[in-house]
Structures are given as C-alpha cells and as structure tokens.
Amino acid sequence: GAGVSQTPSNKVTEKGKYVELRCDPISGHTALYWYRQSLGQGPEFLIYFQGTGAADDSGLPNDRFFAVRPEGSVSTLKIQRTERGDSAVYLCASSLTQVSGELFFGEGSRLTVL
Amino acid sequence: SQQGEEDPQALSIQEGENATMNCSYKTSINNLQWYRQNSGRGLVHLILIRSNEREKHSGRLRVTLDTSKKSSSLLITASRAADTASYFCATDAGTGANNLFFGTGTRLTVIP
Numbered sequence: 171g172a173g174v175s176q177t178p179s180n181k182v183t184e185k186g187k188y189v190e191l192r193c194d195p196i197s198g199h200t201a202l203y204w205y206r207q208s209l210g211q212g213p214e215f216l217i218y219f220q221g222t223g224a225a226d227d228s229g230l231p232n233d234r235f236f237a238v239r240p241e242g243s244v245s246t247l248k249i250q251r252t253e254r255g256d257s258a259v260y261l262c263a264s265s266l267t268q269v270s271g272e273l274f275f276g277e278g279s280r281l282t283v284l
Numbered sequence: 285s286q287q288g289e290e291d292p293q294a295l296s297i298q299e300g301e302n303a304t305m306n307c308s309y310k311t312s313i314n315n316l317q318w319y320r321q322n323s324g325r326g327l328v329h330l331i332l333i334r335s336n337e338r339e340k341h342s343g344r345l346r347v348t349l350d351t352s353k354k355s356s357s358l359l360i361t362a363s364r365a366a367d368t369a370s371y372f373c374a375t376d377a378g379t380g381a382n383n384l385f386f387g388t389g390t391r392l393t394v395i396p
Contacts (some may be wrong), residue, residue, distance in 0.1 A: 174326070201382055203382070203383060204383075205386075210389075211388060211389070212386035212387050212388050212389050213327065213374050213386045214374070214386075215383055215385055215386075218382070220385040225383075226383050229383075246376050253365045260372070261326060261327070263326075267382070269382060270316070271332070271382060272329040273317075273319075273327075273329060273382065273384060274329070274331065275319075275323055275326035275327040275328070278325075278326055278328050278376075
C-alpha cells in the first residue's frame with residue numbers, strides 16, 4: 171500500500187521567499203505530524219494534527235511557520251519570508267490514532283534557502 | 285528541543301558483532317520507541333516499549349527500559365552491513381499523545 175508521500179523532495183529557494191511543502195498521509199490515518207531535521211540532529215517536533223485541527227503547534231519556531239490540514243487528510247506546511255536558518259529536511263509522519271503508537275514517516279522535503 | 289540523548293554518538297563495529305546503543309530522557313513517559321534512519325531517508329519504526337515493561341524483543345533487536353534511571357538501551361545482535369544507519373529513541377514526554385520527541389541519534393556503521 172502507499173506510504174506517506176511528501177512533495178517536493180527538494181526545494182531550493184532564495185531568502186525572503188514563500189515556500190509550501192505538502193504531505194499526503196497514509197489513507198485512514200487520523201493523526202499527522204510535521205518535524206524538522208537539521209544535519210546530524212534528531213527530528214524536532216513542529217506541529218501535529220488530529221483530524222483537521224492542530225492539536226499541538228507548540229513546536230513551530232515562530233509566526234513565519236504555519237500548517238493546515240483543511241479536509242483532515244493532506245497537509246501543507248507554509249513558511250513565509252524564508253531565512254537561511256530554515257534550511258533543513260522537513261519530515262511528515264502519520265499514525266492511525268493520536269494515542270501512543272507507531273509513526274509512519276515520509277522521505278522528507280529537503281529545503282535549502284540561499 | 286530534544287527530549288533525549290543517545291550514547292554513543294557514533295559506533296563502528298564488525299559484521300557479526302553486537303551493537304548496543306543507549307538513550308537517556310528527561311521527563312516521565314508512557315512509552316519509548318526506537319526508530320532507524322538510513323542516510324537521506326525517512327525514519328522507520330523498530331520497536332515500542334511501554335513504561336510498565338522492562339524488556340522487549342523483536343527479531344535481532346532487544347530493548348530495555350529503566351524508568352527509574354530514565355534510560356533505555358537498544359541491542360542489535362549479530363549485526364549485518366545492512367544495519368548501518370542512524371538510530372533514534374523517541375518518547376511521548378508523558379503526554380499520552382503521539383507527538384514524539386526524538387533524541388540526537390547514534391550513527392551505527394557495520395563493517396563487512
């Protein structure tokens with residue numbers, strides 16, 4: 171069956187530009203998570219959704235970052251006025267429920283801000 | 285911020301040897317999970333151990349959990365070159381929800 175799909179796989183942009191990263195979770199998974207991973211580090215939690223609502227957005231670093239999941243399936247992570255420090259791999263994961271279980275990760279979107 | 289730290293940061297062993305990685309975390313937990321990540325790829329779930337469990341096995345993997353010391357270990361027995369990857373522990377920080385907090389990872393290299 172299909173896994174978690176993330177697009178684009180690579181995105182190069184210039185400082186100050188707006189970027190959207192898309193995540194298509196496993197069908198039927200109600201919970202969706204965004205993480206950011208810098209080189210040599212573990213994934214850093216950003217936000218997670220249960221259904222359409224953001225259940226916890228405490229990991230978003232500032233108000234330039236925003237994520238939506240309007241129909242409870244596909245999610246988009248939006249970054250405004252990108253900065254060089256935003257360069258990282260953005261990982262999306264989904265799980266069947268929001269309670270204590272396995273996360274299924276996508277391959278990630280590598281963002282490079284020049 | 286990272287919830288935990290893995291030790292060692294890097295480990296290099298010969299094929300057939302056992303590999304042990306340790307994880308320490310900071311808060312109470314409901315469960316702890318271990319994930320594997322091949323270079324440039326997403327993470328893959330290996331095993332979950334609940335806070336009321338002390339040891340769990342899955343194939344060549346053995347995980348222990350000591351909640352009094354806030355630590356866990358992952359043992360890979362009879363390692364193979366294909367086990368070369370980064371290994372991360374992750375906890376729910378006691379929330380019961382699934383937004384996991386990951387450690388810094390151990391980079392394992394298995395030499396054929």
